[in-house]
Amino acid sequence: MFNSVQETLPREEIEKIQIAGLRKTLKYLKNSNSCLKEKYKHIEPEDIKSLDDLKLLPFTTKDELRDCYPFKHIACDISDCARMHMSSGTTGVPVINAMTRGDIAQWGEIMARCLSCAGLTEKDRIQIMPSFGLFNGGFGFHYGAERLGCFIVPAGAGRSLMQLKLIKELEVTAIGAIASYPARLIEVARESGFDFRETKLRVAILGAETWSDEYRKRIEEEMNVKTFDIIGLTETGGVGLGIDCPARAGIHIWEDHYIVEIIDSETGQPLPEGKEGEMVITTLTREGLPLIRYRTRDISSILSYEKCECGRTHVRVSRIRGRTDDMLKVKGVNFYPSQVEQILLKYKGLSPYYQLVIETVKGKDEMTIIVEKADNGITQKELEHLDLELYDFLGFHSKIQVVPEGTIQRVPGKAVRIVDKRKKI
Amino acid sequence: MFNSVQETLPREEIEKIQIAGLRKTLKYLKNSNSCLKEKYKHIEPEDIKSLDDLKLLPFTTKDELRDCYPFKHIACDISDCARMHMSSGTTGVPVINAMTRGDIAQWGEIMARCLSCAGLTEKDRIQIMPSFGLFNGGFGFHYGAERLGCFIVPAGAGRSLMQLKLIKELEVTAIGAIASYPARLIEVARESGFDFRETKLRVAILGAETWSDEYRKRIEEEMNVKTFDIIGLTETGGVGLGIDCPARAGIHIWEDHYIVEIIDSETGQPLPEGKEGEMVITTLTREGLPLIRYRTRDISSILSYEKCECGRTHVRVSRIRGRTDDMLKVKGVNFYPSQVEQILLKYKGLSPYYQLVIETVKGKDEMTIIVEKADNGITQKELEHLDLELYDFLGFHSKIQVVPEGTIQRVPGKAVRIVDKRKKI
Numbered sequence: 001m002f003n004s005v006q007e008t009l010p011r012e013e014i015e016k017i018q019i020a021g022l023r024k025t026l027k028y029l030k031n032s033n034s035c036l037k038e039k040y041k042h043i044e045p046e047d048i049k050s051l052d053d054l055k056l057l058p059f060t061t062k063d064e065l066r067d068c069y070p071f072k073h074i075a076c077d078i079s080d081c082a083r084m085h086m087s088s089g090t091t092g093v094p095v096i097n098a099m100t101r102g103d104i105a106q107w108g109e110i111m112a113r114c115l116s117c118a119g120l121t122e123k124d125r126i127q128i129m130p131s132f133g134l135f136n137g138g139f140g141f142h143y144g145a146e147r148l149g150c151f152i153v154p155a156g157a158g159r160s161l162m163q164l165k166l167i168k169e170l171e172v173t174a175i176g177a178i179a180s181y182p183a184r185l186i187e188v189a190r191e192s193g194f195d196f197r198e199t200k201l202r203v204a205i206l207g208a209e210t211w212s213d214e215y216r217k218r219i220e221e222e223m224n225v226k227t228f229d230i231i232g233l234t235e236t237g238g239v240g241l242g243i244d245c246p247a248r249a250g251i252h253i254w255e256d257h258y259i260v261e262i263i264d265s266e267t268g269q270p271l272p273e274g275k276e277g278e279m280v281i282t283t284l285t286r287e288g289l290p291l292i293r294y295r296t297r298d299i300s301s302i303l304s305y306e307k308c309e310c311g312r313t314h315v316r317v318s319r320i321r322g323r324t325d326d327m328l329k330v331k332g333v334n335f336y337p338s339q340v341e342q343i344l345l346k347y348k349g350l351s352p353y354y355q356l357v358i359e360t361v362k363g364k365d366e367m368t369i370i371v372e373k374a375d376n377g378i379t380q381k382e383l384e385h386l387d388l389e390l391y392d393f394l395g396f397h398s399k400i401q402v403v404p405e406g407t408i409q410r411v412p413g414k415a416v417r418i419v420d421k422r423k424k425i
Numbered sequence: 426m427f428n429s430v431q432e433t434l435p436r437e438e439i440e441k442i443q444i445a446g447l448r449k450t451l452k453y454l455k456n457s458n459s460c461l462k463e464k465y466k467h468i469e470p471e472d473i474k475s476l477d478d479l480k481l482l483p484f485t486t487k488d489e490l491r492d493c494y495p496f497k498h499i500a501c502d503i504s505d506c507a508r509m510h511m512s513s514g515t516t517g518v519p520v521i522n523a524m525t526r527g528d529i530a531q532w533g534e535i536m537a538r539c540l541s542c543a544g545l546t547e548k549d550r551i552q553i554m555p556s557f558g559l560f561n562g563g564f565g566f567h568y569g570a571e572r573l574g575c576f577i578v579p580a581g582a583g584r585s586l587m588q589l590k591l592i593k594e595l596e597v598t599a600i601g602a603i604a605s606y607p608a609r610l611i612e613v614a615r616e617s618g619f620d621f622r623e624t625k626l627r628v629a630i631l632g633a634e635t636w637s638d639e640y641r642k643r644i645e646e647e648m649n650v651k652t653f654d655i656i657g658l659t660e661t662g663g664v665g666l667g668i669d670c671p672a673r674a675g676i677h678i679w680e681d682h683y684i685v686e687i688i689d690s691e692t693g694q695p696l697p698e699g700k701e702g703e704m705v706i707t708t709l710t711r712e713g714l715p716l717i718r719y720r721t722r723d724i725s726s727i728l729s730y731e732k733c734e735c736g737r738t739h740v741r742v743s744r745i746r747g748r749t750d751d752m753l754k755v756k757g758v759n760f761y762p763s764q765v766e767q768i769l770l771k772y773k774g775l776s777p778y779y780q781l782v783i784e785t786v787k788g789k790d791e792m793t794i795i796v797e798k799a800d801n802g803i804t805q806k807e808l809e810h811l812d813l814e815l816y817d818f819l820g821f822h823s824k825i826q827v828v829p830e831g832t833i834q835r836v837p838g839k840a841v842r843i844v845d846k847r848k849k850i
Contacts, residue, residue, distance in 0.1 A: 070594050079548055083577035084595075096595075098576075123504055132557030133581035151523075152508035156558035169495050170509075170521075 002116035002148060003109070006256050007312045011305060014255050014313065015051055021284030022259065023048050026057075029290050032075035035068060036060065040292070054259065054282065055270055059293045065235060066093040074098045074288055081288050085136040087234040088414075097136075097234050100287040104143060110254050111144020111240040117252065117312075118205050118228040118243065120174055122149030125200075127166060129177040130208065131157035131413070136238035137208055141176040144240060150174075157181075158412045160188040167199050174203040176230075179211040180415035182219045183352040187410075190375075196223045205230050207239055209414055210322050210338040214345035215352055229319050235294055236281050242317070247309035250316030251300075257285045260315060261293070262302050265324055276301040278324055279317065297324040299336070326418065330358055331365045331396045337417045343389050344371055349378035353408040359421040367398040372405050427541035427573060428534070431681050432737045436730060439680045439738065440476055446709030447684065448473050451482075454715050457500035460493060461485065465717070479684065479707065480695055484718045490660060491518040499523045499713055506713055510561040512659040513839075522561075522659050525712040529568060535679050536569020536665040542677065542735075543630050543653040543668065545599055547574030550625075552592060554602040555633065556582035556838070561663035562633055566601040569665060575599075582606075583837045585613040592624050599628040601655075604636040605840035607644045608777040612835075615800075621648045630655050632664055634839055635747050635763040639770035640777055654744050660719055661706050667742070672734035675741030676725075682710045685740060686718070687727050690749055701726040703749055704742065722749040724761070751843065755783055756790045756821045762842045768814050769796055774803035778833040784846040792823040797830050 001007045009017070023045040030040050039058050047053070065073050074081070074096075081098040088094065099107070120126065126145050130137025138156060145152045153170055155163055157178075163185060166172060177185075182204060189196065204223060207230035216227055231251060232239035242253040253260045259282040262271045271277045279298045283291045303316040322336030337356060344350055351372040358367045369390070371378075378386070383400065391397055409416070426432045434442070448470040455465050464483050472478070490498050499506070499521075506523040513519065524532070545551065551570050555562025563581060570577045578595055580588055582603075588610060591597060602610075607629060614621065629648060632655035641652055656676060657664035667678040678685045684707040687696045696702045704723045708716045728741040747761030762781060769775055776797040783792045794815070796803075803811070808825065816822055834841070 078550070078576055081576050082571060082574070083579060085579070125503070131581070132563065133579050138557065139579065146507060149507070151503055151506050154508060154510070154558050154564065156556070 001311070002113045007113060007254075007314065008307075009256065009313055011313065017256050018051060018259050018284060019048060021256075022051075022054065022282060025282070025284055025286075025290045026292065028287075029075060029292065032290075033077060034075040034290075035072045036064065051259070054261070054293070057292050059268065059280065059295050060291050061295050062095065062235070062297070065095045069093050070096050071098060075290055076100060076287055084134075085139065085234050085238060086134040088135065095235055097237065098288040099237070102285075102287050103237060106257065106285050107140060107237055107240060108143040108147035110237075110257055111140050112147035113254060114228075114230055114240050114243040115141075115144050115148050115150065115174075115205070117245050117310075118174070118203050118230075119226070119246065120145075120148060120150060120203065124173045124203075125151040125153060125171060126174045126176060127153040127155050127163065127170075127172045129155055129157060129163065129175055129181055130239075135413075136232070136234050137176075137178065140232065140239035141205075160184055161192060164189055164192070164194045167201055168194070171200045173200050174205065175201065175225075176205045178414060179206040179209040179215075179229075180352075182206065182223060183215075184410050186219070186222045187351070187406075196225075201225055203228065205243070207231055210320050210326075210336070212338050212342035212345060213319075214342050218345060218352060231298070231320060233296060233298075235289065235291060236283060236296070237286050237289070241281070244319065245308060245310040245312060249308055249310075250303035250318060251320075252308065252312050252314045252316055255314045258283055260302070260317060262300060262317070263295075271301070273302045273304070276318075276321070279320075298322075299324065299327070328356070328358070328418065328420075330367050330394075330398075333395055335394065339393065340369065340390070341417075343386070343393060344369070346389075347378055347382055347386060349374055349376055349382060351405055353410075353415075355408055355417060355419055357419045357421065360423065365422065367396075368401055369398050370401045370403055370408065372403055372408055374405060378402060426736070427538045432538060432679075432739065433732075434681065434738055436738065442681050443476060443684050443709060444473060446681075447476075447479065447707060450707070450709055450711075450715045451717065453712075454500060454717065457715075458502060459500040459715075460497045461489065476684070479686065479718070482717050484693065484705065484720050485716050486720050487520065487660070487722070490520045494518050495521050496523060500715055501525060501712055509559075510564065510659055510663060511559040513560065520660055522662065523713040524662070527710075527712050528662060531682065531710050532565060532662055532665060533568040533572035535662075535682060536565050537572035538679060539653075539655055539665050539668040540566075540569050540573050540575065540599075540630070542670050542737075543599070543628050543655075544651070544671065545570075545573060545575060545628065549598045549628075550576040550578060550596060551599045551601060552578040552580050552588065552595075552597045554580055554582060554588060554600055554606055555664075560838075561657070561659050562601075562603065565657065565664035566630075585609055586617065589614055589617070589619050592626055593619070596625045598625050599630065600626065600650075601630045603839060604631040604634040604640075604654075605777075607631065607648060608640075609835050611644070611647045612776075612831075621650075626650055628653065630668070632656055635745050635751075635761070637763050637767035637770060638744075639767050643770060643777060656723070656745060658721060658723075660714065660716060661708060661721070662711050662714070666706070669744065670733060670735040670737060674733055674735075675728035675743060677733065677737050677739045677741055680739045683708055685727075685742060687725060687742070688720075696726075698727045698729070701743070701746070704745075723747075724749065724752070753781070753783070753843065753845075755792050755819075755823075758820055760819065764818065765794065765815070766842075768811070768818060769794070771814075772803055772807055772811060774799055774801055774807060776830055778835075778840075780833055780842060780844055782844045782846065785848065790847065792821075793826055794823050795826045795828055795833065797828055797833055799830060803827060 026045040128141040132138030232241035261280040351374040451470040553566040557563030657666035686705040776799040
């Protein structure tokens with residue numbers, strides 16, 4: 001473990017740290033430059049007596065942060081900040097997270113814990129494949145690997161042939177990437193006769209998208225690696241909020257830096273262990289953008305507060321199933337694209353590239369699932385079985401359209417899974 | 426100044442540091458993992474009595490480093506290295522520079538000096554536009570700005586509209602970029618009605634390509650900034666080897682970290698002050714890739730060892746005119762593309778985009794200069810005058826082809842100025 005003292009704290013200690021951190025963050029926020037401080041005008045930090053009091057505090061939403069563009073939500077002076085990262089802005093005005101030197105040290109610490117949790121040490125050579133820039137992915141891995149002392153191959157996004165060449169020739173042992181990218185690496189490896197078994201690669205740390213267990217299985221088999229699911233978002237300080245461990249018993253959230261709650265999206269009420277809902281994050285140590293009860297829109301559940309097999313005591317949550325905003329509602333049925341992926345990828349004859357196209361036909365929703373053949377293709381019998389399985393899950397019939405491998409566009413960055421042509425009301 | 430003690434050392438002190446550094450580097454290299462150490466088998470570091478003895482040491486060439494791909498030229502163990510950067514490999518096998526933590530600190534130090542020399546302080550907001558990745562540009566600015574304490578907007582390459590938006594909305598005061606990129610920014614600014622005078626931008630630090638004084642004048646006028654020419658190469662540890670100062674009296678090379686010589690490319694003999702030739706660099710403090718007399722292939726000259734108006738005592742060299750490998754020989758005449766650029770850009774009716782196309786017609790060299798019209802275009806009279814000026818400089822007639830603005834492809838990264846269609850023998 002990178003920080004065995006903090007990562008194995010007893011639950012009572014964690015809670016003490018969290019209450020103190022929450023009070024400190026509230027106090028700091030109330031006296032800060034952030035325009036959000038008005039929300040806490042009538043709240044006294046010392047009135048927080050237990051973690052249960054957290055639920056008395058108001059939520060913070062993405063829309064509130066957007067209204068603060070560019071810097072009105074930043075708690076300190078920008079001249080006290082060292083850098084910034086920014087959400088993509090694809091769903092609206094982007095959100096900027098301006099970071100102090102303390103924030104960067106905190107980011108390095110939690111990312112170093114994540115890399116170490118994935119089995120990396122200072123002996124490892126890590127190839128960083130998310131882009132370095134306004135997106136936080138590349139720099140998150142960068143700061144973590146610098147802190148842990150790995151050798152960094154700063155490849156950035158794209159140029160798959162070059163990526164493979166470097167993995168092999170530089171004897172790279174680990175990669176960090178956007179979850180959908182290994183599918184492209186595998187594809188290019190096949191086309192060019194590249195064999196992952198002739199490399200020293202053993203670990204792939206993947207995040208920034210939801211990815212199914214079936215996809216995971218496939219990546220692990222084909223790349224001959226162990227994968228780790230890393231989570232995080234620009235608003236909470238970037239990638240590194242949590243990661244799953246070798247015990248593969250859920251994603252540990254670093255609780256000395258964050259409080260995690262799962263709430264009912266509709267009512268806002270906290271949900272008990274095991275219940276699926278929206279993940280809400282409170283930061284305990286962030287300085288540029290401290291957040292109280294930030295609604296991440298990611299869907300997860302608390303798995304356990306018990307000590308994990310891996311020895312870590314920090315809470316485990318389930319892998320993220322989707323985001324409230326990518327939940328689809330078709331013919332009245334709610335589901336996440338990752339649930340469809342989980343079914344599709346059981347079929348070896350299908351590639352990991354797919355798209356769900358939804359349109360209105362004669363006033364009704366219709367969904368076409370475009371799937372790509374992999375090497376040997378899918379038989380008529382398998383196709384019929386897939387149709388059955390999908391119907392069993394969705395409760396309605398969707399069209400399955402099989403296209404040749406390579407048809408769906410390979411994009412750098414996050415994959416485009418959904419094409420929703422329905423008119424928005 | 427970022428490091429006023431080191432940057433203003435008296436000449437005798439600089440020389441003492443250089444002799445000690447040279448001996449130390451030689452000793453270190455002789456006992457290192459580098460396969461290049463064989464070159465120094467018969468050389469005793471203590472035999473170096475003065476800087477004049479430098480000329481007794483053998484040169485190091487890019488081809489030698491290429492033969493060492495990936496790591497045979499690295500002096501320490503890769504597990505003692507923190508990261509690497511790599512030359513583009515467009516002209517052959519790439520060269521990797523693996524860097525220790527000490528090297529990164531050294532890089533941060535010299536880049537912080539460069540940023541400070543360009544007038545930046547910890548109050549500045551710098552938008553970093555070279556790409557972050559294997560190319561060293563983005564990370565060089567990153568480490569320097571971290572060290573100096575600026576606020577970093579890590580934009581990376583491309584997305585010109587977004588770049589402009591961020592400059593304005595985030596009140597950016599300085600940019601770092603590949604030298605040809607501001608031409609694109611200016612173009613997009615015009616198309617979108619963006620006015621640099623409504624921003625807080627005042628400094629542009631440009632490098633990685635040769636750029637003429639006429640281009641410089643144009644950027645400064647149109648962007649309302651002061652520009653600074655920064656140099657460096659992957660092999661010597663990346664961008665930051667030197668920069669010109671507000672006195673604009675040449676490029677200071679940080680002599681407590683590097684020894685610079687100018688040699689005759691043909692004979693290998695050192696040239697005196699004022700004579701133009703190939704720049705040769707010896708590193709004094711690098712650990713991953715220490716270099717003795719590395720032939721950079723960049724063309725420059727020693728301007729002065731005297732103290733500069735700006736107060737710095739470190740040697741000044743002329744701005745780089747080109748590289749030995751981009752010197753053109755057409756109809757028996759040797760010249761650099763930047764010399765043609767210098768003539769073209771005197772004409773306001775031409776854009777900063779141009780290409781020199783050289784081909785063999787009936788067994789003879791022919792050169793066509795493709796130039797792009799800017800706003801108001803170029804008159805027939807001006808064109809005739811340009812023709813005269815070019816003939817005056819080149820001594821042969823070239824065809825001038827005027828094309829509409831936007832014809833020449835805008836590429837991310839370094840500009841493509843030369844299209845040489847002649848058959849190589």
